[in-house]
Amino acid sequence: MTSAQTPLAILQDTYGFDAFRGEQAAVIDAAMAGRDALVLMPTGAGKSVCYQIPMLARTGVGIVISPLIALMQDQVHALREQGVAADFLNSSLPAEEQRAVVDRLRSGRTQLLYIAPERLLQPRTLDELATLTIALIAIDEAHCVSQWGHDFRQDYLGLHVLTEHFPGVPRMALTATADARTREEIVTRLELNDPARFVASFDRPNIRYRVSPKLDPKRQLEHFLKGHEQEAGIVYCMSRKKVEDTARWLSESGHVALPYHAGLPADVRSEHQQRFLREDAVIMVATIAFGMGIDKPDVRFVVHLDLPKSMEAYYQETGRAGRDGMAAETLLLFGLQDVVRLRQMVDESESGEERKREERRKLDALLGWCEITTCRRRALLAYFGEQPQADCGNCDICLHPPETFDATVAAQKLLSCVFRTGQRFGAAHVIDVLRGSATDKIRQHHHEELSTFGIGDELDAKGWRSVLRQLLVQGYLEADASRFGALVLTPRAKPLLRGDEQLVLRRDAVAPKSAKASSSGKRSAGSVEHTISAAEQPLWEALRNCRRELADEAGVPPYVIFHDSTLLEMLQHRPESQAEMLALNGVGQTKLERFGDAFLEVLKGAQHEGAAP
Ligand code: ADP
Numbered sequence: 001m002t003s004a005q006t007p008l009a010i011l012q013d014t015y016g017f018d019a020f021r022g023e024q025a026a027v028i029d030a031a032m033a034g035r036d037a038l039v040l041m042p043t044g045a046g047k048s049v050c051y052q053i054p055m056l057a058r059t060g061v062g063i064v065i066s067p068l069i070a071l072m073q074d075q076v077h078a079l080r081e082q083g084v085a086a087d088f089l090n091s092s093l094p095a096e097e098q099r100a101v102v103d104r105l106r107s108g109r110t111q112l113l114y115i116a117p118e119r120l121l122q123p124r125t126l127d128e129l130a131t132l133t134i135a136l137i138a139i140d141e142a143h144c145v146s147q148w149g150h151d152f153r154q155d156y157l158g159l160h161v162l163t164e165h166f167p168g169v170p171r172m173a174l175t176a177t178a179d180a181r182t183r184e185e186i187v188t189r190l191e192l193n194d195p196a197r198f199v200a201s202f203d204r205p206n207i208r209y210r211v212s213p214k215l216d217p218k219r220q221l222e223h224f225l226k227g228h229e230q231e232a233g234i235v236y237c238m239s240r241k242k243v244e245d246t247a248r249w250l251s252e253s254g255h256v257a258l259p260y261h262a263g264l265p266a267d268v269r270s271e272h273q274q275r276f277l278r279e280d281a282v283i284m285v286a287t288i289a290f291g292m293g294i295d296k297p298d299v300r301f302v303v304h305l306d307l308p309k310s311m312e313a314y315y316q317e318t319g320r321a322g323r324d325g326m327a328a329e330t331l332l333l334f335g336l337q338d339v340v341r342l343r344q345m346v347d348e349s350e351s352g353e354e355r356k357r358e359e360r361r362k363l364d365a366l367l368g369w370c371e372i373t374t375c376r377r378r379a380l381l382a383y384f385g386e387q388p389q390a391d392c393g394n395c396d397i398c399l400h401p402p403e404t405f406d407a408t409v410a411a412q413k414l415l416s417c418v419f420r421t422g423q424r425f426g427a428a429h430v431i432d433v434l435r436g437s438a439t440d441k442i443r444q445h446h447h448e449e450l451s452t453f454g455i456g457d458e459l460d461a462k463g464w465r466s467v468l469r470q471l472l473v474q475g476y477l478e479a480d481a482s483r484f485g486a487l488v489l490t491p492r493a494k495p496l497l498r499g500d501e502q503l504v505l506r507r508d509a510v511a512p513k514s515a516k517a518s519s520s521g522k523r524s525a526g527s528v529e530h531t532i533s534a535a536e537q538p539l540w541e542a543l544r545n546c547r548r549e550l551a552d553e554a555g556v557p558p559y560v561i562f563h564d565s566t567l568l569e570m571l572q573h574r575p576e577s578q579a580e581m582l583a584l585n586g587v588g589q590t591k592l593e594r595f596g597d598a599f600l601e602v603l604k605g606a607q608h609e610g611a612a613p
């Protein structure tokens, strides 16, 4: 389109959105004024618009630096569907096509160029670009410059040369994950020039957070998935083996579930990723190797069957849900084993002492968050430095406040049992002694003679594991990594044992009996479909089919045609003309011309059916 349009006109015509959201307008103003900028926005807030629109509104080509080669193609396709002349350059592109891209650049036809950092930094690319007028340089995933972060990319460190090579061209660094230290690192390492800073709230109000003790993970997962039939989601597991097992089990139970981990051949991984992007309801069962930069907007749920490493990792991984702003749901399962194993991993890691202390602190923050009995979102945001004023009403705790109980006596029993058995045994044995079980190990060590033998019949083994887990998390006990997880008292245990301290713990809810029998087996509010009535279901399916056919024809994922939110608007407003269609969110000029009639046709068909007696 022409570069004479204002940013707002571009938003409306090219993107089909009515108004800017949050800080978008302010960010765009800064770029239009030629200023460098640092933009921190949570996933799904709409970062792309922040740099794409000034690129279209200013004279010259916009350069987008992204480390995510696998995604460039989809991003470029999506832009082309909107009528933007976009291209990408990376090592995956055959030489001949690279030449065509360069030709288009030279001719001045290209509006947006996506490029991998290593490619950009090649001297001949820098020379080539130096001959062009450049509207804006966007550096996406800018936290990759941080050597402390887990997404560090060596190539990103080289990007400071852009200052010299492109004097006067504004640069915008964007990321969804950056604490205060990383922010400063981005500004320094990229040599941004007095950047305007935009830090949006990290809240993702459409994401419902759920955390549960791991009681019967398969059943808990099955129960959760009942609320998400026909939806796309990610299930994270710690190990490759568990990924394989879980994917197999889900497939056998009738889901479309695919495994993804670093041990699979590259072509299998890429095929699974493509299916996840292109089909409507694939469950990706994955290690954390999956997900960086997946910008599929309609991921409706993210499940962690094992604990992530830190709050940061958790937030980033769950952040892949609900990028389109529609309801999404997460579930995190954590158990005693996770607590012990993750603590051991930190203790045994090769990192230096300072790093270990940091890792321990991060893990403890996450564990503490799992056990809290107050609004999860408030605590989550507080961890990232925000202070929300009210409870959210959209987390497990707000929805179902947990039961708590005075656990002082139970904790005393458990701690003294650890002490009496010599602080040499792990959880299973200590609980056997408490419950007075007749195991060989107990006989072998004469533990049936201890004063704590059999004093714990008020709780079953699960109940004791729950108390034990909470004592570990709160620091009354430690599991000694060098002695196979033997439980050891810490100095904190003393006042509790002496009776100087009261302890209140949460009572873990029981696992759902079976997925069918459960009372909340109905669709949860985490689902998009819950907003669709049974009567609307056939039309919804027809709209989705229409989208799928158009997507297959164009060789792009369905959401590139229209997002779920746009289909939902069609369902609600039932447009009957091109003009009415254009009024919907997500329908711009180009998409109207290309796809409008196909959807109007589907809607018209439904109207006739609806009118029949
Ligand atoms: P991010 O890169 O920050 O994760 P995206 O740029 O992918 O987010 O945008 C997230 C979603 O929000 C996309 O579906 C996008 O089309 C939509 N979006 C962005 N800006 C607006 C806006 N002003 N009005 C309506 N929807 C928007």
Ligand code: ZN
Residues within 6 Å of the ligand: 374, 375, 376, 377, 378, 391, 392, 393, 394, 395, 396, 397, 398, 399
């Ligand atoms: Zn809440």
